[in-house]
Amino acid sequence: MSGYNVVGQRVPKLDAAQKAMGRAEYIQDVRLPGMLFGKILYSRHAHARITAMDISKARALPGVHAVLTGKDIPSKMRMGFYKDNPPLKADKVCCFRDEIAAVAAVSEAVAKKAVSLIEVEYEPLPAVFDPEAAMEKNAPLVHEAHKSNVLKLPWKLHYGDVEAADKASAYVVEDRFTTTWVTHCCLSTSGAVALFDASDNLTVYSNTQIPSLAQKDFLETLGAMGLKGKRVRVIKPVIGGGFGSKLDTYAYEHIAILLAHKCRKPVKILFDRKEEFEATSTRQPTVIYIRQGCDKEGHLTFRDIRMVLDNGGRTSWGATTPSVMMMPITSLYRVPNVRYDAKCVYTNNTYAQAMRGYGNPQATFAIESCMDMLAQKAGIDPVAFRRINQNEPGDVTPQGFKITSCGLAQCIDAVEKELTQGRPLEEGEGIGYASLIHVGGGARIYKSDGCGAILKMDDYGRVDIFTGGTDMGQGLDNMIAQIVAEELGLLAEDINVVHTDTDVCPWDVGAHASRSTFVAGNAALWAARRAKQTLLAFGAKLFEVAPEDLVMENRTVSVKNDPEKTMPVDKLLRKAHFSPGGTMLMADYFYDPPNENMGKDFKCNLSVTYSFGVHGVRVHVDKETGKVTVKNYVAAHDVGRAINPMLLEGQVYGGVIMGLGYALSEEVMIKEGQIRNPNFRDYKLFTAKDAVPIKAPVIETHDPDGPFGAKGIGEPGCVPTAPAVANAIYQAVGVRIKDLPITPEKVLAAILKQSKGS
Amino acid sequence: MKPFTLLTPATVEEAVALFGQHKETARYMAGGTDVIVKVKEGWMGPDYLINLKKIPGLNDLHKNEATGELSIGALVTHAMLEQSLLIRNAYPIIYDAVSNIGSLQVRNMGTIGGNLINAVPSADGAIPLIALDGTALLVGPDGERSVMVKDLFVKPYETVLTPGEILTRITIPAQVPRTGSAYIKFGRRAAMELPLIGIGVLLVVDEDLSTCTRARICLGVAGPTPLRAVKAEQMLEGQPVTSDLLTGAGKLAAEESQVRDSVRGQAWHRKEMIRVQVRRMGLRCLDIINQKARQA
Amino acid sequence: MTKTISFILNGDEISCDIQDHWTLLHLLREELGLIGTKEGCGNGECGACTVIVDQLAVNSCLYLAADVQGKQVQTIEGLAVHTGSLHPIQQSFVDNGGIQCGFCTPGMIMSAKALLDKDPKADQEAVKHALAGNICRCTGYVQILDSVAAAGRQMAKNQGEGAAAAKDPGTITQQSMNKKAGEVIT
Structure with a gap:
């Protein structure tokens, strides 16, 4: 169907058997x-x-x-x-x-x-634990030499005219949202x-x-x-x-x-587990003030967001998450006027780092909760409201993001269809939606957003490829192997991916920003193309045809339309190797996507392409206990193309459960700077018994720049989960929870308050 | 982990003698799921651990058909209780409580006796045994004595056991016909939870299947020790059990409780949960009683 | 105190000197070099160290080494030894995306094995109940539950094919292995 043999196949993870046998060596085993x-x-x-x-x-x-x-x-x-x-x-x-x-x-x-x-x-x-209190005049200084607890960081933008748009809007809502500390909980410390x-x-x-x-x-x-x-x-x-x-x-x-x-x-x-909780980083906690408006027809008119970020006592990447929050703030849905101001403030708490989504889940929680509030105020169905404002291919967003492939509309359709079919809503049930935009082709946060690949082929038709990219379980090895195998007409098992050693692997900026499939994948693809070119040039001489007349397929090189003229790849490689003045097949490529650095006003095309998604969830709320049960979950993503649907689904499922933990159960509890729950007993990760049925429709928009059309998908699974859940809870019982995680206590308190009010 | 010497007695008497020899430098160990964690964390550092696992008979679980008494050896694991059809059918409150303690791995090791002696306010295992009027048999240097399970606990991590005493078994008196019992552990997730609050209810009704002749309302994490909400129980006894009456009992039980704010939950919510879950568990008891009556 | 214990480890009778305070996890990883069993928390709260002792899944981080005296211990390293090929549960985890970072995998597979050895037809609720003590941060459990279900079907089928004769109920029969190899070639 796709015309591909390896790309699009559910090839098991290349290192899965080693891991299944307990033979994989982790840092514990060194x-x-x-x-x-x-x-x-x-x-x-x-x-x-x-x-x-x-x-x-x-x-x-x-x-x-x-x-x-x-x-x-x-x-x-x-x-x-x-x-x-x-x-x-x-x-x-x-x-x-x-x-x-x-x-x-x-x-x-x-x-x-x-x-x-x-x-x-x-x-x-004297210590200070509340970032807003830390901004006050007489607050204790965490770093005296810094003179102020507010970090000198430039997170401020204003596109269009928010104040004029605010005045002209037919409907406006505003509120305060907070997100707290959660942490990665890698099983390996x-x-x-x-x-x-x-x-x-x-x-x-x-x-x-x-x-x-x-x-x-x-x-x-x-x-x-x-x-x-x-x-x-x-x-x-x-x-x-x-x-x-x-x-x-x-x-x-x-x-x-x-x-x-x-x-x-x-x-x-x-590290032991306690140390892992106490001495590694968290997701960046936030206090978010949002104001958002639309016109009579429901078109968004402006979005105005102010944030205070608890920076903790030291600074790691958490303080730069506002640069990524800008993406949903300026570019999730069509919104012409945008203002954003974020302050990172020193406190005597722990400090944050990068965590899957890099600020996007926090910003999207506020934006998408607020979208439902605004839709209600405007009297428009939440799904219809999102359709009115959906991003489309060809859009240029206020920040200057050039949207190329964009399947947001198809994602909305897919999720709505899945969730509204079949069983009608029961008492205490509600359905909520939330969308996401994320970088899909890397993001230039460093001077280079590149990745190198070095490829060699041996006398037996096998490939070793040395990538700068990092597989930490997400499956980059397979992306590279399947991409290279497809290009060279081989099988995934013919490709050995090496990514473990800076002595042999080329440079890469790192496994972040959902960039590896796109960037490391493109580097591998181009290295394979170069190798192919060399091999076909040799084959063309041998068969006395033009290189364009040759195809590589099923481990052979053949002349198109002439089935007689064919040779297994390994034989051709040996012929090249052992001919006079011999040739060994080696190729390399350094791929740096045309992503732009953020300018002074943060305008840029941060990524050459963007991934989109829509999540929908049906929850049940127990009105007497406040307990929220997720009945079923649908997460549709525009991924460009699924290089490996099985591993792609794995990323989505894993992201969704991580997102549900963020929404409902996970929380690093910190009191006066001290972590109170540094263990799996009281840090509530979902267990297998908490697992929920998830459907993950894949929308393929065949991105023009992605390797075989693919875009990044590592992070999106956990981005819009919390607002989807919060919106579903509102639909179910009419209370809006604005502070994560949405615990039974918070839900019940809101329900009791509501019933007292009425 | 601080090194220790492991002693493995073959009889209860030998175990008690070993303790007498080493006194406070020794600790008894049953399943080890609490003791080993405490030694690892440095919360206790015994020189000798007296391993009770090899003592024959301590993991015996049986019902005396003549007296109707249920006998649970202290070394019976949570998993043995969970997988026992007898427990599942006749003592649902025990099943409810033990089948969600920790993980299956922990339940395969952890014992009901250890769960009691560990004496945490959140001990799931204590609630059903209190509700069922269980008696603990203690054997020590001065011989044997019996203590009601409800009277076993002094405060967190402390029981009435004197130095050297071993809990060897729990006996549950014969169950009266028309008994229903149920337990719920309320927490944020479906497994691997310590309860935010644990609520066990046992009801016995008259032949009219309505009038309550005995009520037990037992609460975990509602005070320094597992406790019974006696006033709430009295409210039910002698009355036809209805949803409204159970709601009232729930309210009273919440008032009787000594819930606190903690990392795991807030006091007001714990009270609400007692209020709601006493009713729900009470109704489940009635369901069980009615179901059995229909079968009979 | 040092003492000598004998037990059966992955089918082999072994005898070794241990210290009383060693956990089974310490014995396996640090003394015997069986690194497949992982330590994720050390307190019985994550399941990464799960092994099977006399048919029961236990946390080896809480189980004293001295207590395996005379018992049968199975670790992840013991699953594929009889045939050199993967055990059906291992194969199923590989085929169904049940493995991402892989750190929880050995423990997860051992929990699954303890369950499926007893009841290969365990339904999803039973599987969830048995696996609830094994934390996974990568997969969201969906493909792990799929993997265990598929493995159960395969094991039930193997038993039906006469694998009952094999010592280990989970061992792949020669017949099904040949079939497997055939599948790979075509």
Whole structure:
């Protein structure tokens, strides 16, 4: 049907059998000769001065090789893009998560014991935990040198004339929404192993999503340590879940490097689950004020959003999520006038990082909840209201996004059809909808949005492809294998994808922004095209035809319309190899999509293409307990083309359940800066028993720039889930919950308040 | 985990003697699902763990056909109870409570005795045994004694057991005809939950299938120990059980409770849940009674 | 205290020295090098360390190594050993998208095996109940539940084909293996 043999097939994940047999090696399983174990000591206060630290007992413990404190690290070492975070803090702590000392010892038990022997004296300081309070004049300063708790970041835009549009609107709604901390909960906890060779070249095993940028960060660390001109090699073991958590480098990686250099031995730091909750990052929490209007016919007239983001005590990528929130704010539905202002504010809480969707779920929660409120005010059915405002191919949004392929309309149709067919609504049930836009072709957030691919073919018709991209379970290996196999007329199993080692793999900006299928896929596709060109040129000589007259299919090269003239690929490869002046098939490609950097006013075409989706959900609300039960869920996405429908569905299902957790159950509970539920007992991930029936209609719009028409789909599954649920709850029982997660307490409180009011 | 020596006695007497030898440096261990976590987390650090799992008979589960008494060995696992047809058919309140403790893996290891002795306010296992008027048999250095399960708990993590005493079995008196019982654990998700609130109701009705002759309303996470809402029970006894009466009993039970705000839930909502679920569980009891009456 | 224990590990009788405070997970991973069993939380709250002891799925992170004395222990490494091919549950997880990052997979498969060995026809509610202690963050469980259902069908079929003669009820028969190989070639 599609005319493709491998693309579009449900090829099992290439590493699935290894994983099914328990043979995949994760960071937990990395063990090097002579390896020591590192442990980190964290702050006991949310905000305090360190007045004294005594490490003598720890150092004296047999088996301890090194103890490091903030005083021992190079003064220039700073982590994160805002450079406010030394890997060990010397004088002052700004949150419970602050690392203040570290130990390397012969075993985990000894390291743990040694850490417990470090004596620290603190002078507690007044702390601030509410970002809005932290903006007030007399609020305690989290970083005195910064002079203000508000970060100096440029998240502000205004396109069109919001005030005029506001005045001219027939209907306007406004409200306040909040989203709280949730966290990635990768089943594999974080960890790293660092070791130096005799010449001070560094190797780091780390389950990172950004091998090339991690390499750069580690080189900076070496520079600060006075080790200029040395090499850094980053090796990724099999990654046990990413979801954005591994998009920055963390203190534990830099500490492992410092300890390894001090001890001249490999040092491994592996988090336990409590540490994973307490010392890794969260999704960015937000306070959102939204005002939105439409005209009499229901056309959106303006959207005006102000946000306060709790930045916590230090800065990681969470502070840049407003740059992605701009996407739904300016470009989800046609809205001519847009204003947005976001402030990131230091507090003494934990701090946020990238997490699947990168700000989009938070912004979409407010926008799509508000869409239903506005539709109601305008007296228009929520689905019809979305149709009136839907994005269309050829649109240029106020931010300058050029919409090429766009299947939002088809997605709305598909979801509505699935949800309204069959069983009528029962008492206490309601249906809610929400849409999404996300970058589908990468996003230029760094100087380069590129990815390299190096391809070689052997004498047996097999391909090794070295990609900069990262598979952390989402299935990039298959995308690359299926794309390359399709292009070269091979089978997916003929393709070996290597993505684990910066010594052999080319550069890539990282596994984020749902970009890997598109960017790493295109790089692989172009490398395959180059290889094909070379091979066909050789074949053309052999068969005495033009290269255009040859086809590669079913592991053979044949002359079109002449079935006699055919040769298995492996034979042709050997002929090329062993002919005089022999040729080995090798090709490479660096693909950098024509995505634009954000200008001063943030106008740009951030991504060469955009993915769209619509989610719909039927819920039941128990009016006496406030408990929300998801009856069924439909998530339709415009993916351009499904390279592998099975893995695509896996991304959607996984995203939806993560989104439902965000909507209903998950929450890192923080009280006065301290995490109260650092375990799976009280951090409520969905279990198999909570799993809900999900349908995932796939809309294929064949994107002109995507590899075989494909767009990114890694993140969208969890983007509009929370507002779809909130809208369904409103339809069911008439209460609107504006604060995530939507717990039974919140729903019941709203129901009781409503019944008292009436 | 802090190293310890594992002692594996073959009889209860031997276990008690071993404890006498090592005193407070020793702890008993049944299924281990709580003890091992506590040792790992450093909340306790015994030098000796006295492993009760190899003592024959402690995991015996049977009903005495002559007396109608149910005997549950302290080392009977949650999974054994969950998978027992006897429990499922005749003691639905036990089934309801144990079938959702932790995970199947935990239920395969964790024991009913351990669940009681752990003495957390959220112990699912305690509620049905209290509702069923269960008695715990304790064996210690000074011999045997019996304590009603409802009187077992002093405060969180503390029971009436004296040093060296072992809970060996729980006996449930013969059930009166026309008994219905049910338990619900209310939480945010469908499994792997500690209850936000746990509500167990047991009703016995007269031959008219309506007048309540005995009521038990037992609450978990509603105070420092599992507790009975005695006033609410009294409200039901002697009255024809209706939805309205159960609503009233639920209200009273909520007032009797000592719920608090915690990470897992807010006090006001816990009260609401008691109010609602006492009624719902009461109605389920009536359903069970009526169903059985129809079958008979 | 050190002691020597003997038990059957994946069909092989073994004897080894252990410390009393070692968990079964420690014994398997750190002493015996069987890294297929994973530690996700260490407190019995995620199921990544699930193994089967005498037909019961247990959290090896809470199970004392000393307690396996005289027992039969199955780990993920033991599933494919008899034939060199994947066990039907493993194959089904591969074929049905039940595996993404793979960290929960060994534990998930062991929980599924403990269930399907007893009841290959377990319905979806029973499967959910048995797997509720195995947390997965990647898949949303949908394809895992599909995988277990499909594996159950295959195992029921294998039993019908006379695999009952095999020692391990989950072992693939030669007959079904040949058929499988045939499927791959065509």
